[in-house]
Amino acid sequence: MALCFALPSFIPVRRTQMRVLSCRFRIYANLQSPRFERRSGNYPPTIWNDNFIQSLNIEDEHEGKIMERLCKLKKEVSQMICKEELLRDKLEFVDALQQLGVAYHFEDEINCVITNIHASMDHNSPSVMLGDLYEVSLLFRLLRMHGFSVQEDIFHSYFDDKGNCKVKPYSDIKEMISLYQASFLAKEGEEALEKARHYTTKHLTNFLESSKYDNSRLKEEVTHALELPLHWRMQRMHNRWFIEQYKIDKHIRPALWELAVLNFNLMQNLYKKELKQVSRWWTDLRLYEKLPFIRDRLVENYMWSEGYAYDLPENSSYRIANTQAICLITTIDDIYDVYGSLDELEVFTNAVEHWDVTVAAGLPEN
Known part of the structure; x- marks a missing residue:
């Protein structure tokens, strides 16, 4: 094949330019040399081809009625948020909204709750107003996840002078899980939280291996937590798991659970539509x-x-x-x-x- 371009004889060419051009000529010449052996990543073919993706069922026949019901439930849940008075109930409500995947419907209400709690804290002695380790850990995690400043000193009454946790490992597994989740939001240099992470991981693992405890639901929760900390997960995948857990929770709020189910199904339909659209693009390409x-x-x-x-x-x-x-x-x-x-x-x-x-x-x- 002929070279891509030729130099007109009337254009002066400097030596540096000639070196660049000769380099380019050499590259093009090498491209025309006999084929070398190509490498391969040996990637297996996709298991989700376009025919399969286009066959995904989208249940949108009653979407209008579902949206109407969703709006009613949103109003009901919004009123429930405002009625909560106890700190523990407020924190658990906000946490449930997030883990159920419906928090984006109540951003203003959640921000108001978290802001008021943060403003009411005694920042000189932050643990005075709080209850047990479960509550402290939950508050710490929610505050940090929403960008509020909170120091690890909030845990000072639960650690000794060397930074070791003083709570008995099996006194309350819920406390262990809550502290474990909070520890993953530690900043660099927060050694007490780093130790808390190792401490809770060790004892939660021992809890799973122990035959003394036969609470299958609690063991499932511990297994889920140890697999990945909460904020490292694919949120929609976790929402699906948490919806099933919340359904059998003794403190379930039926309206909130129904809202979560309807919202999940609507979003799942939307994801399917998006996937079908992008699959058509990829197939046509x-x-x-x-x-x-x-x-x-x-x-x-x-x-x-x-x-x-x-x-x-x-x-x-x-x-x-x-x-x-x-x-x-x-x-x-x-x-x-x-x-x-x-x-x-x-x-x-x-x-x-x-x-x-x-x-x-x-x-x-x-």
Whole structure:
């Protein structure tokens, strides 16, 4: 194949320019050399093809009635939030709203509750107004998750001078779980919380291995907590688990549980619609056919987007666009890490940096 361009004889060329041009000529010449053995990531094919995704059932026949019921439940739950008086009940209500996946409906109410609690704390002796370790840990976690300043000194009455926890390990497993979850919001240098994490992990693990305790529901909660701390989880996945747990909670608020179920089902339908749309785009693009060495991981890429923009229906366009971007980034990553030769990648990088497709004319089609 002829070279991409020729130098007009009337243009003076400096030595540095000639070195650059000769380098480019060498790259294009190498691209035309006999094919070298291509590498492969040996990625297995996707288990979720477009036919399967398009077959997903979307139950939206009664969506209008469901939305009407949802609005009524939101008003009812909003009034319930305002009626709570005890600190423990307020904290547990806010925590339940978050773990059930409906907190975004009550952002103003939650912010008001958390702000008032934080303002009423005695910051010189923050544990005076609080109850047991369960309550302190829950407050600490909620305050930090909402961006409020709270120091680990809030736990000072529960640790000795060396920073070791003074609470007996099996006195209250709920306390252990609450402290365990709070410890993962420790900042650098908060050694007491670091020790609390190791302490609670050890004793919760021992609790699971002990045959003395036959509370299956509590053991399931401990297992779930030890698997991943709360704020590290995919929230919608956790919402699904917590909805089932809340259903059998002796302190269940029926209206809140029903709201969570309806909200989860509506959001699940929305996720299916988004996935179908982005799957049609990916299938029409057919990059995985033209470039068979890349990872065909549309569903995983969508879950990535859903993972950190899961709550608001208004984020639908973002989730779709971000999934598309991740698919293309993954493709480029595989070109660099698996398939391309050094010479090809230099040409490809140059084309991208100059945003000029003509620069990539010498690259192979596949």
